[in-house]
Amino acid sequence: MTQRFELNYINYLFSQETAVSIRQLELIAEGKRTPSTLFTAEKNQLQSLFLSPLSLSTAQWTDRMYKLSALGWLSEKEGRYQATTKGQQAKQAFISEYTMLDCRLDMSSALTRKEFWHSFIFVSQILSEFSYGNKEYMPYISNRISQNRIKKWLAEQGFPQRSLSVKWSEEIKVFLETLPDVYPSFMVDQMIGHNYEGMTKRQTAQKYDMTPLEVLITTEILMARLYQSLDESVLLKSLWESVHKSCHYGLSASAYRSLTLLMNGSTIHKTAALRKVKENTIKEHVLEAVLMSRYEGYESLIPGRVRDRLKELFKNNPSLTYAQAQQEIQQLEFFWYRLIEIERIRGFL
Known part of the structure; x- marks a missing residue:
């Protein structure tokens, strides 16, 4: 799995809709929230790349694109990289080998997934230490604001602490039982509890024969899978909602x-x-x-007549440009055009 994981993962991110420059890849991976970068991610189906553990410099992105092109997995035209048939075949082979990729990552929860993982570990530590009556321990999270937020959340749950500990462990157990292969132990090995220090990312990578990048991406996917199963979990769902709110809902x-x-x-x-x-x-x-x-x-932010006309124009011409739309609608704001274009991309028209 470790061999060429990074190149396989980058290639996996590309679809038939993707045609992007190196700079655009870099900005999406960095998690830039400008409308142009977010629109590029949406249009090119690169939501999974947003705020990614795949942290590469411009030179490193250039190197990876060169290698993927040399493999015949990507092609380059006028500075934009696109998937090839060979690349899509390699992508399917990678998905078959790395089964966790059946879970796509959305942009709105990108920061929440990272923060939730740390909150998840911290709550588990607190409840584990409480179960043994130990108040003298080194908190997993050192940031005072984050500590207070978690402690406030614990106090709001309405369970006696002992019942809270039992309920928490039961919900984790139910989720772990839904995971395939080694992934339950992959999560448990990184958890912290009474007289137990979880594995570091380096130790986890060594034990499971992964690269550090694979550990980070796997953790993100596990958090996404957890989010998708939250309807069956009272405490985990409540914690997710608390973290998501603290992250301004993305x-x-x-x-x-x-x-x-x-x-x-x-x-x-x-x-x-x-x-x-x-x-x-x-x-x-x-x-x-x-x-x-x-x-x-x-x-309601778009005048009704403009909205209706734009939808009609996009239905007749899915590749409608702003310049073309301006010829049909006087004093057309780009803001209005872009909003309806997003609807078109999402198949809402």
Whole structure:
């Protein structure tokens, strides 16, 4: 599994819809929340790359693209890389070998998955130490704000501490039983509890014959799988929701503040005035919310006649450009065009 894992994983991210430059790959992997980067990820089906453990410099991305092209898995045209038939065949072989890839990663939970993993380990540590009556231990999370958030969450659950410990372990057990092969022990080996220090990423990689990157990606996929099974878990679901809220539901802090005002009935103009920013900034926040968290409250921000005409134009011409749309609709804002274009990409028209 370790041999060429990184190249296989990058190739796995490419689909028939993907045609991107090295710089675009780099920005998506870094988790840039600009509308242009988020739209590129959406259009090219690269949501799994967003805020990725795959942290590469421009030179390293260039090297990986060269190697994938040399293998015949990707082709390059005018600085943009696309999947080849051979590459898609290699992708299917990789998916067959690395069965965890049946779980796609979405952008809105990218930060939540990372934060939830640490919260998950910390809660397990706290409850394990409590079970043995030990209050003197080194907390897994050292950040005071994060510690207080977790302690507050524990106090809000409404269970006596002993019952809370039992319920927590039962829910973890149920989830672990849904996992294939070595993955239950992969998770347990990294957990921390009374008189037990979980394995480091390096130790985990050595034990399971993985690269450090594979450990990180596997952990992310496990958290995504956990999220998809939360309806059957009271405590795990509650913790996820708490962490997701602390991560502003996937949005930047600024976009979250703008969306809160808009969802409470404020207009773009009023929101910009209240926040003392430009109206274009608020529009960018709306686009961020639509692309990151599939915010659906944007239709009222587009004049009805413009919305209907844009939908008609896109139905007749899926490749409609902004310049072409401008010829049909006077004083057309790019903001309106982009919102309906996103609908087209998602197959909503």
